Amino acid sequence: MAFAHETVSRTDRYQGAIFSVHTDEVTMSDGSTADRDVVENRGAVVVVALDEQDRVVLIKQYRHPLRAHIWELPAGLRDVEDEPEAITAARELAEETDLTAARIDPLIDLHTSPGFSNEWVRVFLARDLSAVPQAERHPREAEEADIEIHRVPLDEAIAMIFRGDITNAAAVAGLLATARARETNWTLLP
Template structure:
């Protein structure tokens, strides 16, 4: 591609703690200037936590935008200033699944909806899993108050993704990437601290 897609103007329409909605005027091939609306997102992390029996930790969470409960990975926003992404993933694993891990690797990165958002999710593989002691557990509220943790065989989770039972993009990508990495003897993994 040789066209540069020059942005002539950038206007913020709405802002909250998670995202803003913006309108850009962009020069298209041929010179026409068009407007494009999209969401600027703080970013997210997700965790494929595998136990010693090859099961993946999946949560069931209600999502208002789709008005249903979805199968998801423990995941959350990159919304703590200066927090390394691997630390954000560990925080989310503890908060959403009451789990900690001794081994962390980078599994995958994805833009779940690039036609409408710049959101990027970094997926980590967590192994050597233990539970958070009861007295140290995070108090979940709102939709997270009813999170249900389920341990599902990784191959079964792959089947769920391919059958359309897991529709959350990060969860589907995460279980597929973990199965592929496992089948390649974990040789495709990158260090958890790898640059984006």
Template sequence: MSGRTSEVVAGRDEVAPRPVVGRTTVHAGTVFDLVRDDIDLGDAGVVTREYLDHPGAVAIVVLDPQDRVLLLRQYRHPVRTVMWEVPAGLLDVDGEPAVEAAARELAEEADVVADRWDVLADYATTPGFSNESVRIFLARDVHEVPEAERHERHGEEAEIVTAWVPLDEAVAHVLAGELHNPSAVTGILAAAASRAGGWASLRPVEAEWPYRRGVLPD
């Protein structure tokens, strides 16, 4: 067993970038780019990988005092499905704190404001094909945005329908294979697990997030 392996903690990811010796933008998109990197793996040689360079996103599990989670119903064209999701949005404002982006998206998508915020979970959506990272917040102590101040939604967002679903019922939908949005699946299961532990796993909103673009090394 090598010295490097002996330092590894099983179950804990480690940011350990390998040198990028060449990069090409294959396609520049409106949200993300398709890039091609040549990566020096040392003794394993130089390999070429294509992936989506993505700004990242935030998602929000909103719980009310009755332990109901707020779900949104929205059409997702790539999978040709109307999905139940948790509120979410892109980190497309340079330098914006993630919790502020989450609060903005929550108000715009669901007409809801939360007074209490915690970090629930972080995940990389498809680490073999994209650098997209998502931070999931838990939002509580919620109230509605006044009707006169509500955001005017367009496109698929104009068709959003909201529902409050008991958290245990939402977990059952996940385990039955009836709910598929990754932020909803991850967030709902994480919320149920954290609740079972008395919410001791929650982290502060400024908790380290090494996988956010701009923080993650090239």
């Protein structure tokens, strides 16, 4: 039988546009209490865009906490109130890669860092890709201004994971899930 952990008190620490931080005093399984810092995040969507040649669309983008450009999948925050996640995924795919998809299926859900954050990510599989017309493309600004967009064979992307070239957790999970779903002829998709 699991112990019912209860929040005894909460202290707000930070409130920002993307996330907030608070400290909860929580009852532990042995009856004691402990402070737990929690990052609350609005969540995100991630898109594995797979083309007819079995290539995935990877982006290389600057991430300031790492002080580096890293390989990722197109992704974005769930920052439009009440927007369905599949629509958010389609919007982010178009904004970051200039692509649309005739088919977008949920692939997997994951918690990125459950030890300190409630961030929840839904990864989608996008197929039947086509280009966004030039006149309708989203202008890229800030850290998105120098995004590199590459199409990489799915098997090579998996090899990049094992070489340590792709370390973004959602990208790793999404690519591995796509490879596994492909092995089952997509029968694992909901």
